[in-house]
Amino acid sequence: MSATGVRGPGTEYLFDNDSKPANQHHRGLSKLLDPISAARIGRLLPVLAGKRCLEVGYGGGTFALWLAARVGREGRVLATDLKPLPLPSADGLRVLSHNVVTEPIPDAGTWELIHARLLLNHLRERRAVLAKLADALAPGGLLVTEDWQSATPDRFVAYAPTEGARNALRAFHAATLAVLDDHGNDRDWATDAHGAMREAGLINVYTETSGETWTGGDDGTRLLLGTSVQVRDEMVASGLITEAQLDELPELLADPEVAIHGHRLYTTSGWRPN
Numbered sequence: 195m196s197a198t199g200v201r202g203p204g205t206e207y208l209f210d211n212d213s214k215p216a217n218q219h220h221r222g223l224s225k226l227l228d229p230i231s232a233a234r235i236g237r238l239l240p241v242l243a244g245k246r247c248l249e250v251g252y253g254g255g256t257f258a259l260w261l262a263a264r265v266g267r268e269g270r271v272l273a274t275d276l277k278p279l280p281l282p283s284a285d286g287l288r289v290l291s292h293n294v295v296t297e298p299i300p301d302a303g304t305w306e307l308i309h310a311r312l313l314l315n316h317l318r319e320r321r322a323v324l325a326k327l328a329d330a331l332a333p334g335g336l337l338v339t340e341d342w343q344s345a346t347p348d349r350f351v352a353y354a355p356t357e358g359a360r361n362a363l364r365a366f367h368a369a370t371l372a373v374l375d376d377h378g379n380d381r382d383w384a385t386d387a388h389g390a391m392r393e394a395g396l397i398n399v400y401t402e403t404s405g406e407t408w409t410g411g412d413d414g415t416r417l418l419l420g421t422s423v424q425v426r427d428e429m430v431a432s433g434l435i436t437e438a439q440l441d442e443l444p445e446l447l448a449d450p451e452v453a454i455h456g457h458r459l460y461t462t463s464g465w466r467p468n
Contacts (some may be wrong), residue, residue: 208422211468220254222417246270248305251313255281262287297332318378328394331466342457343384352453362439369429384460396464405458410449414456
């Protein structure tokens, strides 16, 4: 929300960096996704030394730091976010407050790698932003976007020991999706990104996916618990979950008997022609 309480372009992101659980949210995402992002970008660009990289919507910043460690002193990494969190200093790393929806891409046309993780699915202007990022690549540059696709509420629970537990978990997921929808999230974007990259003029577009079950007490279910804290009021207002069911969640999401189908990560990459 803006200071006036009115949402503006690029300001609807639900998991605000100013919220108290933001650090927990970022830590959970880093543990779950940094290894996947590193492996996939490592296959696409085996040599990062000396590269010019743009990390859009860097969140907790761990992946921006990973990039900085690999581009070395001859390369550079610009990490941007609407509300940047402080990062440790690193050679070649610069942090910038930036609204990717309303502002031009800094140093457009120079980037050899642009990476945007869990960003575009949250933006109503996602197609226009993707086209803007594609245009900001240097000739021969690589754009990599990563977004989650979630199971439907009826398929969300892989196993729960009681019917009440299954119902509470399904209600939690249905309410979360409803709140995300209200904030402009597109739950189908992960599967649409491939076509959008082709339409933006990128070539050799490729999509890779992965998913797994999350068990009570692991990184995935702890991330979900953090979500329930951050958006509790909005979930209750959706009418899809009760206060009592939300009160059950900490115990349910810590129960090793509980298993849910974790969000499936789609990594889509495309190259700007030389």
